[in-house]
Amino acid sequence: MATKPYSLDTLAVRAGQERSQFGEHAEALYLTSSFVFKDAAQAAARFSGAEEGNVYARFSNPTVTTFQQRLAALEGAAGCIATASGMAAILATVMALLKAGDHIVASRSIFGATQQLFGNIFTRFGIETSFVEATNIDAYRAALQPNTKLVFIETPSNPLTEVIDIAAVAAVAHQGGALLAVDNCFCTPVLQRPLDLGADLVIHSATKYLDGQGRVLGGAVCADKALTEEVFKFLRTAGPTLSPFNAWVILKGMETLKIRMQAQSAAALDLAQRLEAHPQVARVFYPGLPSHPQHALAMRQQKSGGAIVSFEVKGGRAEAWRVVDHCQLLSITANLGDVKTTITHPASTTHGRISPEARAAAGISEGLLRIAVGLESVDDIEADLKNGLG
Numbered sequence: 001m002a003t004k005p006y007s008l009d010t011l012a013v014r015a016g017q018e019r020s021q022f023g024e025h026a027e028a029l030y031l032t033s034s035f036v037f038k039d040a041a042q043a044a045a046r047f048s049g050a051e052e053g054n055v056y057a058r059f060s061n062p063t064v065t066t067f068q069q070r071l072a073a074l075e076g077a078a079g080c081i082a083t084a085s086g087m088a089a090i091l092a093t094v095m096a097l098l099k100a101g102d103h104i105v106a107s108r109s110i111f112g113a114t115q116q117l118f119g120n121i122f123t124r125f126g127i128e129t130s131f132v133e134a135t136n137i138d139a140y141r142a143a144l145q146p147n148t149k150l151v152f153i154e155t156p157s158n159p160l161t162e163v164i165d166i167a168a169v170a171a172v173a174h175q176g177g178a179l180l181a182v183d184n185c186f187c188t189p190v191l192q193r194p195l196d197l198g199a200d201l202v203i204h205s206a207t208k209y210l211d212g213q214g215r216v217l218g219g220a221v222c223a224d225k226a227l228t229e230e231v232f233k234f235l236r237t238a239g240p241t242l243s244p245f246n247a248w249v250i251l252k253g254m255e256t257l258k259i260r261m262q263a264q265s266a267a268a269l270d271l272a273q274r275l276e277a278h279p280q281v282a283r284v285f286y287p288g289l290p291s292h293p294q295h296a297l298a299m300r301q302q303k304s305g306g307a308i309v310s311f312e313v314k315g316g317r318a319e320a321w322r323v324v325d326h327c328q329l330l331s332i333t334a335n336l337g338d339v340k341t342t343i344t345h346p347a348s349t350t351h352g353r354i355s356p357e358a359r360a361a362a363g364i365s366e367g368l369l370r371i372a373v374g375l376e377s378v379d380d381i382e383a384d385l386k387n388g389l390g
């Protein structure tokens with residue numbers, strides 16, 4: 001399918017599909033680990049790369065290729081490489097593009113496993129990371145070193161929904177000769193397209209909104225062809241590639257991505273407004289609210305505030321846990337990006353292994369709760385929270 005003349009809505013349901021001889025309407029699921037050649041010469045040509053085509057599913061698979069083309073079309077990227085999970089996408093990016101002696105500058109407010117990977121694992125291989133305050137552009141500039149190869153951010157951040165100016169960080173990274181990677185998991189290309197704002201790489205955990213129904217793990221790296229080719233070379237050798245089954249499930253999820261993101265974001269704004277008016281709520285963190293410190297930037301950079309709302313209950317851990325424990329509808333789980341609304345207490349779960357002092361410094365208080373708003377009625381979500389809020 002030609003991708004150029006079509007809008008995002010159309011690409012989300014059509015891009016990347018190539019029908020087989022059977023003329024199937026829905027995307028085919030090719031559950032095969034290897035591919036056969038018509039003769040020895042073709043086998044040789046496929047292996048040498050002289051002829052394009054599938055060889056082995058660690059390298060490529062038609063269902064995975066369809067997923068890659070569809071996500072690339074949505075992100076406005078020339079290339080996309082699918083990975084086994086979001087973490088595999090981050091691992092593959094760094095392993096492919098950096099070497100011992102190189103340096104990363106990363107926002108302090110990134111996903112916990114990404115922090116561990118950068119701060120505790122890459123250090124063993126001679127790659128150091130400086131963590132900086134998420135929204136302070138000067139801090140990124142100050143942290144740059146001659147050997148800085150990558151700047152890594154996530155916006156809005158988890159769980160405080162801080163919004164980082166992608167264009168400003170891209171300018172700083174490029175002045176320093178580094179690439180900018182943006183983890184676009186929270187917004188998806190429906191709400192934010194980092195490559196249009198100057199980023200070089202977009203990272204996805206497809207496990208979240210792209211699937212959208214909490215079924216499978218997946219990930220992806222979107223960038224220009226030269227960068228994705230490097231990531232591909234690492235991935236085809238090292239192995240954390242996306243399974244065709246998971247690619248097929250995520251493809252089906254992507255067909256409803258836009259309407260889910262719009263509906264879940266609208267519900268999140270509604271819920272955020274109701275929570276802000278509640279007497280037992282000390283503070284609400286949601287980029288779509290005028291009270292949010294980066295509201296103007298968020299409205300410029302994103303199509304809406306997204307579907308994650310965090311709020312601080314008056315009191316502390318006991319009061320926050322009371323809200324969680326009185327939920328009958330909301331799922332108590334740290335996952336997000338699902339059509340089923342989830343609730344988590346970051347200080348004792350996702351951020352539980354950080355020291356209390358570091359947590360307090362990061363602004364993650366004992367009364368903080370994070371809601372990933374799904375597709376239930378906002379009245380029902382609000383009523384469930386009020387059970388324990390009073």
Ligand SMILES: *Cc1c(COP(=O)(O)O)cnc(C)c1O
Pocket residue numbers: 085086087088111113114154158183185186204205206207208217218219
């Ligand atoms: C979940 C998540 C990841 C990791 O993705 P997995 O698919 O679980 O490996 C990375 N970044 C963000 C922002 C996430 O929410």
